Amino acid sequence: MPEGHTIHRLAEDYLASFGGRPAHVTSPQGKFTDAAALLDGAELTTAEAHGKHLFLGFRAADWIHIHLGLFGKVDFGDAPAPPPTDTVRLRLANNTAFVDLRGPTTCALIMDTEKQAIHDRLGPDPLRPDADPAAAYRRVSRSRTTIAALLMDQKIISGVGNVYRAEVLFRHGIDPYRAGKDLTSTEWDAIWTDLVELMREGVRNNRIDTVRPEHAPEAMGRPPRVDDHGGEVYVYRRANLPCHICGGEIRTADLAARNLFWCPTCQKP
DNA sequence: TCCTTATGTACAA
DNA sequence: TGTACCTAAGGAC
Numbered sequence: 001m002p003e004g005h006t007i008h009r010l011a012e013d014y015l016a017s018f019g020g021r022p023a024h025v026t027s028p029q030g031k032f033t034d035a036a037a038l039l040d041g042a043e044l045t046t047a048e049a050h051g052k053h054l055f056l057g058f059r060a061a062d063w064i065h066i067h068l069g070l071f072g073k074v075d076f077g078d079a080p081a082p083p084p085t086d087t088v089r090l091r092l093a094n095n096t097a098f099v100d101l102r103g104p105t106t107c108a109l110i111m112d113t114e115k116q117a118i119h120d121r122l123g124p125d126p127l128r129p130d131a132d133p134a135a136a137y138r139r140v141s142r143s144r145t146t147i148a149a150l151l152m153d154q155k156i157i158s159g160v161g162n163v164y165r166a167e168v169l170f171r172h173g174i175d176p177y178r179a180g181k182d183l184t185s186t187e188w189d190a191i192w193t194d195l196v197e198l199m200r201e202g203v204r205n206n207r208i209d210t211v212r213p214e215h216a217p218e219a220m221g222r223p224p225r226v227d228d229h230g231g232e233v234y235v236y237r238r239a240n241l242p243c244h245i246c247g248g249e250i251r252t253a254d255l256a257a258r259n260l261f262w263c264p265t266c267q268k269p
Numbered sequence: 270t271c272c273t274t275a276t277g278t279a280c281a282a
Numbered sequence: 283t284g285t286a287c288c289t290a291a292g293g294a295c
Contacts, residue, residue: 072288
């Protein structure tokens with residue numbers, strides 16, 4: 001259940017457990033069997049993320065392209081690997097560790113040119129050093145689409161998902177329904193800078209926390225959040241609960257088939 | 270045991 | 283805009 005921070009963390013974790021050593025590659029589920037056989041015994045040489053896309057590099061120009069979609073999950077464990085369940089699309093195993101991939105939208109063997117085509121259609125990723133926030137702002141500032149929809153558009157900015165979208169708009173007091181063209185470059189720069197910090201922390205902690213220290217549960221005298229998502233947030237999945245800052249009710253609505261959450265008081269039009 | 274839900278995307282109409 | 287796809291957990295019954 002991934003936004004960009006999850007994928008960048010996975011790239012680090014795959015490399016830490018499997019980098020520089022031959023991997024036993026299998027597809028117990030059977031949907032990746034032929035490619036797994038081609039890669040079996042090869043060395044994982046690099047791992048890289050762009051937005052929500054993960055690339056595992058083998059040999060010179062072979063890549064496993066993984067996209068988790070909404071349901072995909074990756075589980076690491078210590079060797080010896082237990083018998084895989086029948087939903088394991090991809091398993092890597094060596095003498096010390098194994099990792100199972102389940103339920104991805106994409107798991108495909110690709111070459112350099114196909115990988116490049118994916119990079120080319122993705123917008124700048126706040127977690128990548130090569131990212132150019134100005135390129136994203138050029139598109140945002142010309143669009144009549146809402147900023148809430150633009151932040152989810154991977155061609156414009158990659159890696160942001162439904163949680164970071166809701167939270168970063170709250171943190172900057174921006175109404176999610178404002179048109180992109182009405183955002184100033186100052187506002188965009190602030191959003192971008194904030195996303196870089198929030199998502200880096202997300203990679204470190206492997207979860208999304210967005211609540212500033214002064215609004216944290218301890219500081220406000222309220223209990224920590226109990227939610228399977230885990231992190232401390234202002235608005236995501238807090239519909240009808242009181243806003244941590246103004247006490248008003250958090251609202252929710254459908255926007256492009258996703259749940260949007262915001263505080264109408266703190267995020268004025 | 271069934272139903273709903275979820276941090277996503279692609280494609281058809 | 284609607285629908286299909288991939289999986290697992292939690293809640294309702």
